[in-house]
Amino acid sequence: GTLAEKLRAGGAGIPAFFTKTGVGTIVADGKELREFDGETYVMERSLVPEVSLVKADVADKSGNLRFNLTARNFNPAAATAGKVCIVEVEKIVEVGE
Template sequence: MKPVHTSFIEAVKPVKDGSTIMVGGFGLCGIPENLILALVETGVKDLTVISNNCGVDEWGLGLLLKNKQIKKMIGSYVGENKEFERQVLSGEIDVELLPQGTLAEKIRAGGAGIPAFYTPAGVGTPIAMGKETRTFDGKEYLLEEALVADVSLVRAWKADYMGNLIYNKTARNFSPMIAAAGKVTIAEVEELHETGKLNPNMIHTPSVYVQSLIVGEQQKRIERLTVQK
């Protein structure tokens, strides 16, 4: 049985000044929005954040960015956030951009205990600067090191009291990998069920990767609303 928090502020206590955190989600889809709001409220600073992108200007990780709580961002996409662009151009934040597949594999490798791997993505581009290369079967590859986090924050659709998680459709995105790659993983869930009630064939993240749970209602904002004229 995993601890079930009643306060989001209490849930994020493992995140300290200078922590490296991974945050699940793709745009605003599948983000642990209440855990992020709790980090904003605590004021924890100098964070290194590993996530696909940095939210939008007024929601998700964009709130931490606006509050100057992020020291370094490791991700693959920055296109929806004007404040992120401003901070990058002014040198207020350190950014490491990676091909999306490379980012995903660096996180997966970290969770699997694999320290590094070779990939062809990025060869001959600025991403390759300063990185070891090696040739296999006549093709050049880059050495990429795995990523791990002090704390991983994910959002799930369903969980049981043991901490087994099920994500909802595309809201799964990076979260299974991120849950595995954190030394401590905190899961914000929409539904909490008695142990044994979830179909074991549907579990996306086994309980061994999860340290604590909290139930939270989601606003589920739309990143970019497009309607017919």
């Protein structure tokens, strides 16, 4: 879940977020901890890779992608997070098709 959120945040332009996942473990070592409403949270930085490699089923000529089945899990988030996105597709169609 944290990996998915790191990618989603990177694609949304959010530099960091707080999560309870990892509090009290080695995952939190060296990271900022903050308390909200009596609960401790660890700050996680978002992921913004230089290049994202993704697989999609269909792309249109404007770069819109359609993902099938489990490809919908991480590929959309990875596609938006990367500074450059390289996509392998099965089919390229006209815009609006």
